[in-house]
């Protein structure tokens with residue numbers, strides 16, 4: 001799972017947890033009993049979880065996780081020996097199952113990346129309107145660029161305030177209406193108009209849309225020909241402090257290589273503090289509060305601020321190539337239609353030692369998802385009825401650095417996107433037993449919800465929307481790269497209610513992983529894990545793939561989804 005200060009499932013802690021004395025990832029009923037708390041009637045309930053003999057088992061998952069998360073794989077960081085080992089292992093396991101390589105006869109897709117280590121000037125100058133203002137790097141702003149050039153100069157670029165920087169036809173909202181931003185630097189608010197919370201009827205209300213993401217804002221500004229875009233950081237709507245903006249946007253960053261070497265991106269991607277923004281608006285003779293209020297009303301019109309920005313970015317550029325792993329089970333009757341299962345193979349590698357351990361093994365994040373790919377592949381291979389559509393297994397690189405491998409695939413698809421029926425993504429399978437729920441992140445976006453409901457029902461599970469949509473979690477794993485290019489994508493897992501121990505237990509397990517193991521060396525394989533929930537989730541996704549493979553129809557994005565328009569362009573209904 002790609003980093004964010006606020007983890008998607010992290011809910012407020014219940015004041016007193018029923019199983020507060022129960023420690024560890026794999027509490028069994030006997031352990032529960034040992035805490036002196038009343039144990040639930042687990043055994044009969046366990047019997048109600050259907051476990052068909054379909055080759056998708058906790059033991060198989062454990063076997064693969066154990067290998068992929070072993071110290072020998074060195075935390076699977078791209079460009080290391082760990083990458084070689086992990087990608088070779090996955091390819092050879094797919095081969096053993098009898099799956100075919102991708103187009104061109106290779107199990108690998110090269111992913112050319114560029115590392116840009118940026119060092120912006122220590123200051124930036126804002127001038128005009130008879131005023132001059134000097135802002136400081138890190139204290140007031142974080143600037144970077146995706147242009148592959150040693151020096152990127154911003155010289156007297158006029159500043160424009162453009163509300164949220166959003167052009168959203170389906171919400172009849174255009175912050176760029178009537179503005180000419182060519183060569184200018186656009187200053188915008190964080191998040192989207194609904195998510196900001198001033199008016200719950202705008203956009204999707206509390207649930208963040210794609211328009212609230214910084215990535216979208218930079219891309220939209222580039223589409224309008226802007227030189228740069230600066231987001232005003234506000235801790236409350238962002239849900240993380242300025243220090244997170246500092247740490248995520250300083251130093252070296254990896255990006256997919258582009259044929260134009262980043263020329264199609266804005267030259268300057270920036271953030272500034274709310275304090276700095278207030279000073280800037282004051283120099284422009286404007287009040288931040290007034291502009292903020294205006295920007296939250298439909299029909300808002302952006303304006304030139306009568307100021308301009310001057311600063312320089314210095315970059316060290318390094319080109320490197322990583323790889324995605326791809327394997328295919330060709331469809332029997334419609335092999336030219338594809339269902340993709342994705343999971344990222346990469347993790348953080350070797351880093352600062354914690355309690356004497358410097359290998360960030362990434363067992364749940366995301367050796368578990370890769371094990372899920374292999375288990376689902378095994379399921380398809382064992383099944384009597386072969387899929388009519390082709391099933392593609394895609395283990396992608398660079399997720400931890402910003403969904404790089406999946407993004408590269410989406411921009412350079414090995415199979416036509418318009419014939420790609422769906423992407424089903426796995427990131428961090430469960431290690432604390434079977435669940436009653438299937439929590440869908442991005443619920444309501446596409447028809448895949450209906451397929452999920454059918455598959456969940458087979459397992460006596462219920463479907464619920466992800467409970468904290470305001471955090472924008474739909475945009476934080478690899479399925480999003482597919483959604484962006486219009487392929488319906490599903491990201492779902494048990495999260496909310498343990499079948500054996502209830503809701504508070506599930507929350508506590510999630511929270512403990514979050515606090516103690518997430519992106520830590522301690523995210524390592526534990527033989528005591530209960531991987532029945534992981535197997536259940538993998539089977540749930542396998543069954544969805546089987547449903548999709550047996551049909552001739554294509555699931556659609558629902559009306560109102562921000563991904564519908566791009567799909568309709570390539571695949572009109």
Ligand SMILES: [Zn+2]
Nearest residue numbers: 001002365400
């Ligand atoms: Zn992660």
